[in-house]
Amino acid sequence: MTTAHVAPVRTERAPARVRLRPTMSSDLEYVLSLERDPVNLPFITPWERTQHEAAIRFPDFRHFIVEGGEALEAVGFLILIGCRSPHQSLELKRLVVQDKGQGYGRAAVRVAKKIAFDDLGAHRFWLDVRTHNARARGLYETEGFVHEGLLRECVRGAGGFDSLVVMSQLRSEFADRRALGLELRA
Numbered sequence: 262m263t264t265a266h267v268a269p270v271r272t273e274r275a276p277a278r279v280r281l282r283p284t285m286s287s288d289l290e291y292v293l294s295l296e297r298d299p300v301n302l303p304f305i306t307p308w309e310r311t312q313h314e315a316a317i318r319f320p321d322f323r324h325f326i327v328e329g330g331e332a333l334e335a336v337g338f339l340i341l342i343g344c345r346s347p348h349q350s351l352e353l354k355r356l357v358v359q360d361k362g363q364g365y366g367r368a369a370v371r372v373a374k375k376i377a378f379d380d381l382g383a384h385r386f387w388l389d390v391r392t393h394n395a396r397a398r399g400l401y402e403t404e405g406f407v408h409e410g411l412l413r414e415c416v417r418g419a420g421g422f423d424s425l426v427v428m429s430q431l432r433s434e435f436a437d438r439r440a441l442g443l444e445l446r447a
């Protein structure tokens with residue numbers, strides 16, 4: 262069982278504090294409702310319940326509820342894949358935040374990086390993001406993810422096929438950012 266991780270992060274707008282805890286079966290209605298929310302659908306490919314159930318159980322996956330706000334209530338969820346990868350290449354498979362623009366996404370990405378590099382021994386932490394997802398791309402770029410390439414028109418979108426930008430951060434880059442005080446302390 263993964264222990265809870267807490268990230269106090271101050272942005273220009275407001276401080277955000279989040280905690281990640283392992284997702285439980287009883288959380289899946291919340292997870293599915295976020296995935297099916299029309300505001301999120303342009304940016305993700307929703308999973309079936311059985312895929313989430315498997316992700317909760319499989320050792321290669323980590324499925325987290327993001328908790329935030331004064332009462333540390335559920336504000337989103339996050340999935341990591343490749344946690345047992347012999348290549349130490351972990352994927353931030355999914356991040357969805359309910360109330361956008363409160364700083365929860367940035368805080369959750371910081372905690373995810375700490376888990377990936379410090380706890381799970383990642384050498385490379387990567388993700389893909391649809392080209393039209395300006396908010397997420399801006400977030401990942403300012404969190405030190407480097408543009409690797411473009412998967413052209415590889416997923417179905419509302420208006421046809423969407424392309425995916427692949428981004429990653431290497432352990433050495435994370436260490437450099439941490440030395441500059443840009444990452445959570447070990």
Ligand SMILES: CC(C)(COP(=O)(O)OP(=O)(O)OC[C@H]1O[C@@H](n2cnc3c(N)ncnc32)[C@H](O)[C@@H]1OP(=O)(O)O)[C@@H](O)C(=O)NCCC(=O)NCCS
Nearest residue numbers: 272304356357358361362363364365366367395396397399
């Ligand atoms: C993407 C997502 C996880 C970000 O979480 P969030 O809590 O809304 O983001 P934050 O409040 O932490 O803000 C992140 C940054 O994005 C920036 N941003 C917002 N809109 C932007 C835009 N149109 N272009 C560029 N940057 C933008 C904000 O300015 C903010 O930076 P700041 O901290 O310097 O102000 C969230 O919006 C979400 O769940 N979106 C739908 C699902 C999704 O796209 N998931 C990611 C799939 S890869």
